[in-house]
Amino acid sequence: MSDGFLKAFAVRHFPWVLGLTFWARYALSSSFRHQFRSDITAYRKLRSEIGDNFRASAANKDADCALLFGFGRIGSCLLEKAMATGFELAGYFPVIVAPRFWYALKAYKLLGLRNVISTADYQTSLSDGKVDGILGQIETCADLLNFVDNGVKVGKYAASTSMRRLRKSGVLDLQDGETRQVVREQLKLSLEAAECGRQMFQRFNPKIMLMSDRGYSPYGELFDLCLQRGIPVVVLNASHRSGQVVFKSYGRHNQEDHFLALSDKTWDQLKKIPWTADRAKALQDEIFDTYEQGDWYSEVGTQTNTKIVDNARLSESLGLDPNKKTAVIFPHIFWDATFFWGKDLFQDYEEWFCEVIKLAASNEYLNWIIKIHPANTVKDHRDNVFGEHSEVLAIRKTLGELPDHIKLLPSATDISTYSVFDVADYCLTVRGTVGIEAACRGIRTLTAGTGRYDRQGFTTDSDTRGEYLMRLGSLDSIPPMSDAEIELARRYAYGTFLVRPTPLSSIDFEYGKDDKATLSTGMNCVNFDELRSAQDIVSMAVWLRSGDDDFCRWPQ
Incomplete structure (x- = not known):
């Protein structure tokens, strides 16, 4: 019996454990408290705007599973609801993969997104000895980039995530103590993410996956695992203007293409x-x-x-x-x-x-x-x-x-x-x-x-x-x-x-002109039935069934 199964079982049957974890973080972290208070305000605003009009779902549990990576933030929940509805309409059973933030989970339920899991539910801890043994064979950044674990480019994802975390440019100097420690931590997380993905695939047997950032852990590892198994990965990104998104479907044939690159077709x-x-x-x-x-x-x-x-x-x-x-x-x-x-x-x-x-x-x-x-x-x-x-x-x-x-x-x-x-x-x-x-x-x-x-x-x-x-x-x-x-x-x-860009008519979303370009969203549909029949959702479902790499809006 795997660690992942035991964690998932504990989360489902002993939710009070999550409560203990939450209150410990609340007591110890001022940033966590600030985020929690912001989440309360955001959740109340969302509930006042949509009420119970979107608790319905057309998900068919007997349909093929689609794993949809979310952000676990209330600000992005409406977008994730729209995406899940498109996948439902295309004939999939969507399962949201997101961090377990308290009010985000309440927002998901408010939106009828009841099938929410976390990678933490399927995480298997890797021993320090195994990580140190692998790192001992890696002396240079080139060694790290070339390190592959059972077909998953964990070295590349560990390097990318380390550079992002350290904000270090150029070649990572693995002889530097701080750099090597961060790389060690990220390599451990990358290896664990790959194993977590294998556990999730064994549990859900997904036929398609949605994510936004496929170059960092844990998304990159899941991306590789999908391509190994012939599972298409749909990548969603913001377009060049507010209110529009860009979709691209990946397989082995185009795995190195930028999400804005045009397919041959x-x-x-x-x-x-x-x-x-x-x-x-x-x-x-x-x-x-x-x-x-x-x-x-x-x-x-x-x-x-x-x-x-x-x-x-x-x-x-x-x-x-x-x-x-x-x-x-x-x-x-x-x-x-x-x-x-x-x-x-x-x-x-x-x-x-x-x-x-x-x-x-x-x-x-x-x-x-x-x-x-x-x-x-x-x-x-x-x-x-x-x-x-x-x-x-x-x-x-x-x-x-x-x-x-x-x-x-x-x-x-x-x-x-x-x-x-x-x-x-x-x-x-x-x-x-x-x-x-x-x-x-x-x-x-x-x-x-x-x-x-x-x-x-x-x-x-x-x-x-x-x-x-x-x-x-x-x-x-x-x-x-x-x-x-x-x-x-x-x-x-x-x-x-x-x-390539797809305007979203079912929801509004735009980025503010503040220092952090904060995302704000709003629902344009009155209820779930209207959302399910919205033109952008219908078009997305048609594209998902088409097998094309690029979602396009061709001029008439």
């Missing part, structure tokens, strides 16, 4: 549709309006409190030489999603950035702008971590002071990223969304990694780091984009920003 269809002036204008308006409203990727507050300025004013404020072309470097956040997608030409995002700025420093024939990722600011506030960003530290370590021909736009600048494209001739990124934005505006984009939009006919891609650095060394000799390349880029952008 989607891209083939986009290349075949007539490219009209109306579609070009719709794309232009979508991007401009979302930036102007400060809603562009508001999930992480990328354009909150920024403004669009004209290129003359921006050029003057940065001191750009009007006789030179301008290259813009868009670094990724070094410690976030570092090992998630595709293959990189460089060891990691920091190494790429450092190599690029070395070449930039030696090339005075161009203006250079470094645009620090704007999501740094919200992530700082969410994590309650402040100080210089890792990109700035990397600049100081690599170059000391920036030479006059390289300008820096910090994360918290009030200048909209939209304005930066007006002065750019070249865009440098590994695989960031900025590459799509730049290319559809006719800006030559050089990629340094796969898994997103590379090799689709509108970017300059390299097969080796040597080839990439050679191109970078003669950047000003690379010709401008052709009309055919620009059209391809616009078609791809149209697919990314107008076809």
